[in-house]
Amino acid sequence: MGFSVQSQKLGSDLSVAQLDNMIDKVSDSSMNNLSWNRTKIYAEADYDLPGTILKASLSLPLSLQQIKYSDSRFTLNKQLTRLYCNPQLKIKYQVSAENHLYLLYYYRNQPGTIEDIYQGYILKDYLTLYANSAELTEKGNQKVSAGFSYRKSLLLLFASLNISYDHFTANKIASEIITNTLQRQILLPYTNATGSWSVSSTASKYSFALKTTFSTSLQWQSTRSIQLQNGQLLPYNTITKTGSLGANIKVGEHMALDYMTTFIQTTSHSSADASDNHINQLQQQASVEYNPLTNVQFKLLGQHYLTQRTGNPNLKYFFADGLIKFKPYKWKTSFELSAVNILNVKVYRSFNLSANTFTASSYTLPGRIVLLKVMFKL
Secondary structure: OEEEEEEEEEEEOOEEEOOOOOEEEOOHHHOEEEEEEEEEEEEEEEEEEOOOOEEEEEEEEEEEEEEEEEEHHHOEEEEEEEEEEOOEEEEEEEOOOOOEEEEEEEEEEEEOOHHHOOOOOEEEEOOEEEEOOOOOOEEEEEEEEEEEEEEEOOOOEEEEEEEEEEEEEEOOEEEEEEOOOOEEEEEEOOOEEEEEEEEEEEEEEEEOOOOEEEEEEEEEEEEEEEEEEOOEEEEEEEEEEEEEEEEEEEEOOOEEEEEEEEEEEEEEEEOOOOOOEEEEEEEEEEEEEEEEEOOEEEEEEEEEEEEEEOOEEEEEEEEEEEEEEEOOOOOOEEEEEEEEOOOOOOEEEEEEEEOOEEEEEEEEOOOOEEEEEEEEOO
């Protein structure tokens, strides 16, 4: 048990540089002088049920919080008192010596922070203005997950299957107003919820004959949410499918090869849209490590990225890195020569899709970098 006291202030304003170099304030709606105080008293009780076959643990944390916030510019002066309980239950059932089932449940209350209640606009980046309502954001997250873990240590075979459901609730919704030059976001007092189902599985097996570990994983996730855009409430369903294959190969006593390929497909659909929006991504990574001597190491790493979206040109990138380490015998000095981005890629672009938001990002890279390190002990 314990207590905490928090005091914060948030101040901001926006100015505009005119063509004659005069600096003017935008308006009162772009200024903040917000004071925030949070007092919290909390206690937690934990219960454990030990056992060789059935194990369980229950956590019952309680917190009493009082929040006060004010901003004289907006005649804002409010106080909120809440009692929160965030229970968590874990159960593990040992089916056999190596296999087990598990169950997890928790509920999280997430009261807002000072950044949820400022009413004057803040320019978060060169295109986006943010402002919020006077009501404090209160969120709840409820999660249930279950799974099965399968192990055969003598055969070096491991597998798992997991399913989970997340339910998020909030007393506010982000209203986005999009124009040709700017995107404004305001938090409005509108109760909404988001539900997300996820199913995943993993497996790995070591082949003694090939001296190779094979691994694979699959995941499916569906998220349903509500978006408020330009005054319209739009229900969205975003589905993400992920699959990967990998192999770790031991070649002789001195060389190891690694390969991993991952395919990701993201699809977003709304009843207001005529068609789905989707992005396909293929990511491949391979590495070679060679240690001819105990004091010499060579490593080469390659990465390939392919992104496809209808209406946009494909994005293709290949990166390569290299490393050489050498430590002379009986020396207290070691040498390391590394090369990053050997192919000298200068610009990297990526796509991201989430509900009604499609983002195209571009990053400037420093290009090829070669670095020599000398490390020694005195």
